[in-house]
Amino acid sequence: MCHGARAVLVGVLLLSIVKPALLAQPSPDWKQIETEALHTLQAYVRINTSNPPGDVTKAADFLVDLFTREGVSVTRYEAGPGRSIVLARLKGSGTGGKALLLEHHMDVVAADPSRWRRDPFAAAIDDGKVWGRGAMDMKGIGVSQIYTFLLLHRLKVPLARDVILMAVPDEESGGALGATWMRDKHYAELDPEYVIDEGGFGSRDMFAPGKLVFGISVAEKKIMWLRLRAEGVAGHGSQPHPNNPNDHLVRALNRLMSEPMRSGRFSVIDTMKARIGALTDNKFNNAIQQSTMSITSLRSGVGDPPRSNVIPSVAEATLDCRVMPGTTAAQWLEELARRLADPTIKIEVIYEGDDPVVTPQDTPLYSALESAVKRRHPDAIVTPMVVPYGTDANGYRPKGVKSYGFFPAVLPAASIMSMHGDAEFIPADSLLPAIQILFEAVKETVALKSPR
Ligand SMILES: [Zn+2]
Known part of the structure; x- marks a missing residue:
């Protein structure tokens, strides 16, 4: 630990003694979180959830185990054979409004190993990148949500609203037995004000060369x-x-x-x-x-x-x-x-598909995402964006839910374009900053504000 960090820690401790505020949680050990998150991503990618056939049973087992080990209660739904849905919830007081839902899909598109240079389900870390089907779309993104959720739990952040983490199957074939099924059959258990799903991201070369742009998806075609x-x-x-x-x-x-x-x-x-x-x-x-x-x-x-x-x-x-x-x-x-x-x-x-609905950007969650990005990347341009593909996030918009597609990692265009391709990867060092930004923004949106 460097002196600067120790000074900050002492500051935090003093603050918590002087004012036993609800917001004074210890700071996470980020190095440890990074190691854990990368291991979790590797283990997750190694579970082959190719769709077709789209069987996510083992991935759901994996997530249920992970949450149970942490002491988080999990509900599991079965939308059909091999179509498990995992829902973990952190209870909030409800005084801050309806839930914030972190959603990702467990299924991945098929990979033809003969077209890959590496085993698509080995999740090797090579050349600073995690390679594999789903590394980006969307197990990598899912892991950033999982650690955001777990950090709120581990740090015992008092919540003003529920935070739900939901992992769904079937997204890559339209979602009828995944997100759509949950919305149709169990909406009352979700009923979110906000959804964060896949969609936008940060990049230095994707939107405009030499400009660090973070796009938060607010609409789809x-x-x-x-x-x-x-x-x-x-x-x-x-x-x-x-x-x-x-x-x-x-x-x-x-x-x-x-x-x-x-x-x-x-x-x-x-x-x-x-x-x-x-x-x-x-x-x-x-x-x-x-x-x-x-x-x-x-x-x-x-x-x-x-x-x-x-x-x-x-x-x-x-x-x-x-x-x-x-x-x-x-x-x-x-x-x-x-x-x-x-x-x-x-x-x-x-x-x-549904007619496009645009989620407004003048919401506390959007502002929190934007400020969390800018604290870490002062040179960044943050913008609402449209994505060319479809995501489960869109299905919530007609219900008036403020639904954002966002993975706050800085990704090279090659990584973004690698989704569904024969060399899917995510830069290994992009995962932790994404977790940190997402965690900060979600925490700001869901934490009980300390009494003044
Ligand atoms: Zn996806």
Whole structure:
């Protein structure tokens, strides 16, 4: 321990003698917390929760054990086979309002080990990074929430409101047997004023080069998953005819994609640009500034593998569309039909997400997050942001919950872009500062204020 730290500690002790204030908790041993958190992250990543199949039983066992060892009571729900939900709660007086919910998902997207340089479930720490599926999305983020929660418990911080930590399954396949199930079946047990989930983060190169920006996600684009279906006439490949559905689909998709996307106006993006300046040209920033669509599958042919000499009668494509606020589902479908310019192609909506709702930024939790970031990083720009992907956080917004997506770690763009990729990692030294910022901000929002 250095002299400076000892002086601070003595100061804290004196303060607690002079004024036995409710806020005077001992300071955590941060070095110890960092070691623990990294070990927990490694153990968590090593539990393969790939979705599909999305079985999180062992991850839920792991978390139940962890909380039970700490003396925190845990409730476990089963939304379906292998779809456990873990809910741990710290009771508050209730005088400070409704609960603050820290939520993360236990499932991860699948990893193909043959495409990885390292074992995706070994969680090796190498080159200063924790490598593995879920290191970022979202077990790393989950660990920052777990230690925020445990620190409130260990330090016996008197709470003015409940703090709930919830770990859910099924996020990577839409959340029907995860967060959505809990909201539908057990909302009274949650009923939060605030939610913190994945979404935003800090980065020095993601938003604008050389600027340290922390984005707190306050909104998402509307998800629309669509299936396009062209029907035609089957026949022998040796004799082309005009009713080949593959021809129709390919030409229509070409028309669909060749017209550039118009950029719409959205208040959150305007705020981001006002605070940051021009955003770097990368796939993330491009996606948050306009509606997007990706062709995610093409399916056609007769037989498996498809016969080369048979014209099929059906060809299908799926599209993942993320629509900017201000465009309705009907308007989007109309726009798509116009671009496809082929009325014989059927457009089917496979899934439609909620209409975007923006969480306001003038809330005590947002301010607490912003100040905690700025105390640690005085040079940082903090801004509300939109994320291009969907998260469970969004499902709370239509209920009036102030829902933020935020992991206050400083991450290189490469780490952020590694989510769902073949080399997912999180810088090992980014975890502790994220825990410290999250802990400070949450504590400020949930702790009983000392009497004056
Ligand atoms: Zn995620």
